[in-house]
Amino acid sequence: MTLSRKIFSLLIILFSILLATGCVSSEHIPSGSGGIINVSPSSALPMTIDPSITTRPSVQCSGKSNGSFSSGAGEPFILISPVSHNYIGENITFDGTTNLPRGETIQLQIYSGEFIPCPKSSAGCEGQVRTCCGGFGDTVPVIEGPCGISSWSWDVNTSQHGFQADHEYILSASGRDGLVLNGSVFIVNGLPQPNLTLNLPENDPNSNALLLSGQVNTGNGPDERLLLTVSSDSGKVVSSTIPVAHDGNGYSWNFTLKKPEILPYNFYTVNITSKNNPQIGITRTFLYNNEPLYYPYNPYSP
Numbered sequence: 001m002t003l004s005r006k007i008f009s010l011l012i013i014l015f016s017i018l019l020a021t022g023c024v025s026s027e028h029i030p031s032g033s034g035g036i037i038n039v040s041p042s043s044a045l046p047m048t049i050d051p052s053i054t055t056r057p058s059v060q061c062s063g064k065s066n067g068s069f070s071s072g073a074g075e076p077f078i079l080i081s082p083v084s085h086n087y088i089g090e091n092i093t094f095d096g097t098t099n100l101p102r103g104e105t106i107q108l109q110i111y112s113g114e115f116i117p118c119p120k121s122s123a124g125c126e127g128q129v130r131t132c133c134g135g136f137g138d139t140v141p142v143i144e145g146p147c148g149i150s151s152w153s154w155d156v157n158t159s160q161h162g163f164q165a166d167h168e169y170i171l172s173a174s175g176r177d178g179l180v181l182n183g184s185v186f187i188v189n190g191l192p193q194p195n196l197t198l199n200l201p202e203n204d205p206n207s208n209a210l211l212l213s214g215q216v217n218t219g220n221g222p223d224e225r226l227l228l229t230v231s232s233d234s235g236k237v238v239s240s241t242i243p244v245a246h247d248g249n250g251y252s253w254n255f256t257l258k259k260p261e262i263l264p265y266n267f268y269t270v271n272i273t274s275k276n277n278p279q280i281g282i283t284r285t286f287l288y289n290n291e292p293l294y295y296p297y298n299p300y301s302p
Helices: 003-021
Strands: 028-030 036-038 091-097 105-112 136-141 150-157 167-175 180-188 202-204 209-217 225-232 237-243 245-247 250-258 267-274 281-287
Touching: 091 180, 105 150, 136 150, 209 225, 209 267, 225 250, 237 250
Parallel strands: none
Antiparallel strands: 028 036, 091 150, 105 136, 105 167, 167 180, 202 209, 209 250, 225 237, 225 267, 245 250, 267 281
């Protein structure tokens, strides 16, 4: 193949990619199913999606939408982005994309995912997401998002509206008086912010060690580093800086302590603090058999 033919082929490929992402200038691009996407003559201007388009955009430029909702040919749609891990007390930003035109509104509602027989009275339930209450909602406008695709967002404070720890909730998003509808299920975990937890230590007889662990919710995410100190009544002290890891329940930490490093002892004290926020920390003292000095045991920091 000659050099000119290679260059021509490369240009065709690049042009096809740009058409697929919706970021090239063209007056009218067929949607492939009879609909028309109207694109601004300048690539610097946003792309406008006609709500009567018969197919959904194949690319969500935000990269977050899960694409789980199928609106059907010729129908408008609302997509909900996957909800990230959150704790009680944090703000959750719900968002997504839609082919509803900018300026229309989307009605959003959160209510409990637990369905049980409820009393007829709903006193004290206004604006609450507790079980047997009507939920909490708001109306948000459709705005311009990445690459000109219409989007929406909604901020909710989980320290309000009766959110409960480790409870399942349903988010519904609707438009055009309920003709366009989508939903998503999410959970708000129970570890309050800011907080560190220290689980009861576990024995590892195979390596003669203590296994220390807990959860982290300091607001620093994966950048958090923890300062761990273990001291015993024998006068021995072990110190270490440990990272946090993301798991299915948020961020956690763990550390393996070799018993000979603090032996002999009748009791030992574990102290762990946030390196970024030293005021966030927890200290607990245990007997040689890992039982706490006082009952019941509280794994949460003050």
